[in-house]
Amino acid sequence: MDKLLTRAFDGDPRSIGRLISLVEAESPESKEIMKKIYPRTGGAHVIGITGSPGAGKSTFVDRLISQFKADGKKVGVIAIDPSSPFTGGAILGDRLRMQDHAVEEGVFIRSMGSRGNLGGVSRGTHEAALILDACGFDIVLIETVGVGQSEVDIVKIADTVCLILTPGMGDDVQIMKAGIMEIADVFVVNKADKEGADKVAADVQVMLKMLGEREWVPPVVLVSSNKNTGVDKVKDIIGAHEKYLNESAEGRRRRWSQLEMEVESILRGEISAVVEKSWKARKNDELMLSLSERRSDPYTLAGEIMEEIMK
Ligand SMILES: Nc1nc2c(ncn2[C@@H]2O[C@H](COP(=O)(O)OP(=O)(O)OP(=O)(O)O)[C@@H](O)[C@H]2O)c(=O)[nH]1
Ligand SMILES: [Mg+2]
Incomplete structure (x- = not known):
């Protein structure tokens, strides 16, 4: 990974393309890559x-x-x-x-x-x-x-x-x-x-x-x-x-607001990944049946899942 980054920083087009592919595919390494990219x-x-x-x-x-x-x-x-x-x-x-x-x-x-x-x-x-x-x-x-x-x-x-x-x-x-x-x-x-x-x-x-x-x-x-x-x-x-x-002050304002949106968008991504994972782990036919027969309701269920996530 470090080798790839070094080559990309040196301007090697293939390495740059590879980095973009890894990040675009949301590969497991992508967060580490971005952390090393950001300071530059x-x-x-x-x-x-x-x-x-x-x-x-x-x-x-x-x-x-x-x-x-x-x-x-x-x-x-x-x-x-x-x-x-x-x-x-x-x-x-x-x-x-x-x-x-x-x-x-x-x-x-x-x-x-x-x-x-x-x-x-x-x-x-x-x-x-x-x-x-x-x-x-x-x-x-x-x-x-x-x-x-x-x-x-x-x-x-x-x-x-x-x-x-x-x-x-x-x-x-x-x-x-x-x-x-x-x-x-x-x-x-x-x-x-x-x-x-x-x-x-x-x-x-x-x-x-x-x-x-x-x-x-x-x-x-x-x-x-x-x-x-x-x-x-x-x-x-x-x-x-x-x-x-x-x-200008406007330029600074614009940069700050972009950074704010950047943090928010990363956070949203992380949170929806957790939501998806928790729901997938919980979901089964019996649960779906109980919802459709009104033996349980989506609000209570979502509340329970939220509690688990927040633990
Ligand atoms: N007459 C004329 N035609 C132009 C000019 N610039 C682009 N075109 C033509 O407009 C058409 C579309 O050009 P593109 O550059 O592909 O347009 P685009 O906005 O990138 O198109 P998409 O990526 O498909 O949204 C092509 O046939 C170009 O040759 C211009 O200045 N004058
Ligand atoms: Mg085009």
């Missing part, structure tokens, strides 16, 4: 890239990788595939799109399933980001598909959240989506080579005004990932946002 984390800037399916997230990420690479930064990428419940899987499209980078020095790309979590951001995602952070990546990009409410979960782990919008996708609906306006730090209007991008940008500005005064006013950037325009601007804004977080 905190150096990376974690960027969440979210948006509707097909908005151009992967294409944009690919361009962004090049931008950061040109600045001499090491870039780790986690692409979440919400349709894949299993581990280590690669999304063919993403792999193809980003594969030129995948073989480059200083770039690590990993696809992950979402562990049944619809928006895709799970503990496994967070742990993978922490591993990349500890292994010396300056930038960690997380691509997550914006499906429903859980897409806002990205704010729990990202320092900077980029929301990718596009012209012609039912713009009002995508912008109004609950919660997402509030959590985006940068709005990327992608496919600006297509008609309607200006209108989307203007609509976003109106929505932002409605949210009221804020210290960090999220910039709205027109981008064409296909033509590679505007991506450099987004990179600069991400840099400015990082600086803002480092220097």
Whole structure:
């Protein structure tokens, strides 16, 4: 285990991949791994890239990788595939799109399933980001598909959240989506080579005004990932946002609240594992029969199990 960690800290891609697999599979060693990883984390800037399916997230990420690479930064990428419940899987499209980078020095790309979590951001995602952070990546990009409410979960782990919008996708609906306006730090209007991008940008500005005064006013950037325009601007804004977080009370508040959520989420995981184990140990046909015949009730039973757990 220590050997694996040493090799990963030295930047060996296979060892890094192996660590992520162990943690993603919730293997028995994973807690020990994370304890050793954690002290080395905190150096990376974690960027969440979210948006509707097909908005151009992967294409944009690919361009962004090049931008950061040109600045001499090491870039780790986690692409979440919400349709894949299993581990280590690669999304063919993403792999193809980003594969030129995948073989480059200083770039690590990993696809992950979402562990049944619809928006895709799970503990496994967070742990993978922490591993990349500890292994010396300056930038960690997380691509997550914006499906429903859980897409806002990205704010729990990202320092900077980029929301990718596009012209012609039912713009009002995508912008109004609950919660997402509030959590985006940068709005990327992608496919600006297509008609309607200006209108989307203007609509976003109106929505932002409605949210009221804020210290960090999220910039709205027109981008064409296909033509590679505007991506450099987004990179600069991400840099400015990082600086803002480092220097402002808001940045500190955000970090603390992320740490709080992190502890809570670990605790919740531990507790539900205990609950599952206790219930499994107790469950049998006779017990189920007595419940269904109303000879006992779920409340009393749960109370008894709780008492056992708390002992
Ligand atoms: N015209 C135009 N098309 C683009 C642009 N960026 C991406 N696309 C196209 O949009 C389609 C979807 O791109 P992806 O990068 O796979 O989008 P995605 O958001 O990662 O998609 P999912 O991961 O499936 O949600 C592809 O056909 C891209 O070529 C752009 O700037 N302009
Ligand atoms: Mg994609």
